[in-house]
Amino acid sequence: MKRFFEHLSSMQFTLLILSVLMLWFVWGIFLAESDGFRQGFNAMNRFLVPVWFKNPHGLPFLLKFWFVGLCSVMVILGINLVFCSWTKFLKIMQNKQAASRFVMLMIHMVFGFVALGHFGSFLLGYRYENVKLRENQSFPLPEGYAVSVKKIHFEDDLNILSKRPRERKPGAFHPEANFCEVALIKNGKPVVQGKVYFLRPLVWEGIQVTLKRFTPFGSGGKRRPETGTPGVKLIISRNPARLLVFFLFPVMILGIGAYLVMTWRTRPSPKLNSLAKQEENEK
Amino acid sequence: MDLFFTGYITLFFLYGMTLFAGLMGRHGLSRLMAVPALAANGFLLMGISIISRQPPVFEIFGGMLFVTFVLGLMGLFCRRAEDTPLNVKTWVWMEILFLLSIVLFFPKVPPPHRYLHTVLWVVCFHGFRDLALSWAFFSAAHFIQLKSDPARNRVNNPLLKQGRNYLLLSAVAFLCGEYSGIIWCQNGWGDFWHWTPAFFQSTLVILCLMAAFHIPGKTARSNSLRSFMAVITPLVMLSIKIVKGLP
Numbered sequence: 001m002k003r004f005f006e007h008l009s010s011m012q013f014t015l016l017i018l019s020v021l022m023l024w025f026v027w028g029i030f031l032a033e034s035d036g037f038r039q040g041f042n043a044m045n046r047f048l049v050p051v052w053f054k055n056p057h058g059l060p061f062l063l064k065f066w067f068v069g070l071c072s073v074m075v076i077l078g079i080n081l082v083f084c085s086w087t088k089f090l091k092i093m094q095n096k097q098a099a100s101r102f103v104m105l106m107i108h109m110v111f112g113f114v115a116l117g118h119f120g121s122f123l124l125g126y127r128y129e130n131v132k133l134r135e136n137q138s139f140p141l142p143e144g145y146a147v148s149v150k151k152i153h154f155e156d157d158l159n160i161l162s163k164r165p166r167e168r169k170p171g172a173f174h175p176e177a178n179f180c181e182v183a184l185i186k187n188g189k190p191v192v193q194g195k196v197y198f199l200r201p202l203v204w205e206g207i208q209v210t211l212k213r214f215t216p217f218g219s220g221g222k223r224r225p226e227t228g229t230p231g232v233k234l235i236i237s238r239n240p241a242r243l244l245v246f247f248l249f250p251v252m253i254l255g256i257g258a259y260l261v262m263t264w265r266t267r268p269s270p271k272l273n274s275l276a277k278q279e280e281n282e283k
Numbered sequence: 284m285d286l287f288f289t290g291y292i293t294l295f296f297l298y299g300m301t302l303f304a305g306l307m308g309r310h311g312l313s314r315l316m317a318v319p320a321l322a323a324n325g326f327l328l329m330g331i332s333i334i335s336r337q338p339p340v341f342e343i344f345g346g347m348l349f350v351t352f353v354l355g356l357m358g359l360f361c362r363r364a365e366d367t368p369l370n371v372k373t374w375v376w377m378e379i380l381f382l383l384s385i386v387l388f389f390p391k392v393p394p395p396h397r398y399l400h401t402v403l404w405v406v407c408f409h410g411f412r413d414l415a416l417s418w419a420f421f422s423a424a425h426f427i428q429l430k431s432d433p434a435r436n437r438v439n440n441p442l443l444k445q446g447r448n449y450l451l452l453s454a455v456a457f458l459c460g461e462y463s464g465i466i467w468c469q470n471g472w473g474d475f476w477h478w479t480p481a482f483f484q485s486t487l488v489i490l491c492l493m494a495a496f497h498i499p500g501k502t503a504r505s506n507s508l509r510s511f512m513a514v515i516t517p518l519v520m521l522s523i524k525i526v527k528g529l530p
Contacts, residue, residue: 015497022494
């Protein structure tokens with residue numbers, strides 16, 4: 001039993017799991033790039049986990065298998081992380097290891113929470129993508145909330161909206177000049193109102209309203225010019241795991257930075273020197 | 284002939300001369316040649332920044348020049364002994380020439396100005412990635428040299444330590460880029476990550492770095508595996524950059 005636990009907490013086992021994960025992600029890249037599975041990944045981005053498995057016409061079987069496999073390998077990595085951390089914790093408690101080891105232990109624990117935060121993001125909260133709204137239209141949300149578009153400001157040539165972003169001339173679209181005014185309503189009463197620009201969402205109590213794009217008014221075709229006020233395509237999301245990752249990720253980076261400073265050595269340590277001498281003597 | 288293409292050819296020539304002098308054992312001359320090469324590299328980067336009004340870290344031309352500039356600086360100020368024709372510095376110059384030869388297949392003009400490329404988190408995302416690539420290549424130069432070092436199996440080989448230091452520094456820079464990407468994704472798409480090929484590619488790089496740091500033991504075999512991972516990691520990073528830069 002002791003040998004089994006030693007194996008579970010060993011670096012060899014970590015390396016094996018990391019190798020499997022690498023292969024799994026290479027497979028994931030191929031799946032995400034293939035036409036047959038791209039839509040499946042898009043659906044995974046739009047909906048939370050329960051929908052992926054509830055709907056019989058949802059994700060393809062292979063994608064479900066890939067996801068379950070990924071979760072399984074991550075769970076095994078988590079077990080390895082817990083056992084390895086526990087072993088190191090015991091050594092630190094016995095004062096056998098340096099302060100840098102303690103920092104390394106902290107980094108591993110924070111990494112575990114960051115990974116959990118990533119998993120939590122497709123289990124918790126909600127996400128509504130491609131919410132098409134025009135002025136004075138609203139979209140209902142859970143817990144009595146609703147998002148209402150008050151006004152849409154679009155200063156550029158409306159014809160660029162019928163073109164793909166890559167087809168537009170550089171400088172034809174001015175993100176700072178175009179925005180929409182939205183209000184977050186709870187039980188019929190507005191609780192917050194603000195402007196939403198590209199890359200500048202409105203956030204209130206964890207609910208985020210993001211501007212994805214402006215949509216054409218609909219009167220213009222390829223030959224007829226666009227007139228009127230365009231609509232907007234919004235992403236409305238709430239992810240409780242977000243704050244955990246946003247706080248812990250920089251902590252992890254700082255931890256690695258601190259570990260690097262603490263262990264930055266270009267000259268051999270006396271301990272390793274004696275090891276080397278011993279090695280040479282043995283030869 | 285186009286100004287930037289001329290600059291690129293000049294750069295290739297100057298770095299080539301730097302390498303040649305190093306291989307001939309003329310290390311003083313090699314160091315001297317590296318100065319105009321770096322100056323030309325810096326001028327090209329400035330030119331791209333001024334014309335495109337954005338940092339030169341996005342497309343292949345600007346991005347690679349940024350990587351070669353940082354790598355060149357590391358090579359110039361590297362204090363490792365140069366007692367053999369093949370040393371860490373010569374490997375750095377070879378890596379720079381390899382990177383410049385990749386640029387040959389891509390447009391050598393400043394990219395058009397884009398609003399997105401002036402957003403802080405987008406700039407940080409690409410900038411830190413390029414920085415991580417430079418340091419990963421610098422680390423790889425140490426590990427390549429380690430393989431040709433007669434004392435490579437020594438437990439306390441300084442090349443191993445310095446290579447590990449720079450690989451860890453590269454990991455820090457890459458993670459800073461990832462954090463910037465998280466903020467960019469949150470503000471642009473309403474969530475801090477998505478199931479996309481870009482996410483898988485980033486994770487693959489992080490896994491490569493993790494694997495390189497989790498190789499157990501201090502034996503010659505462990506060092507060989509460590510060296511292999513340290514060389515593979517910048518190549519994975521580079522492949523991702525090239526794939527993203529394809530038209």
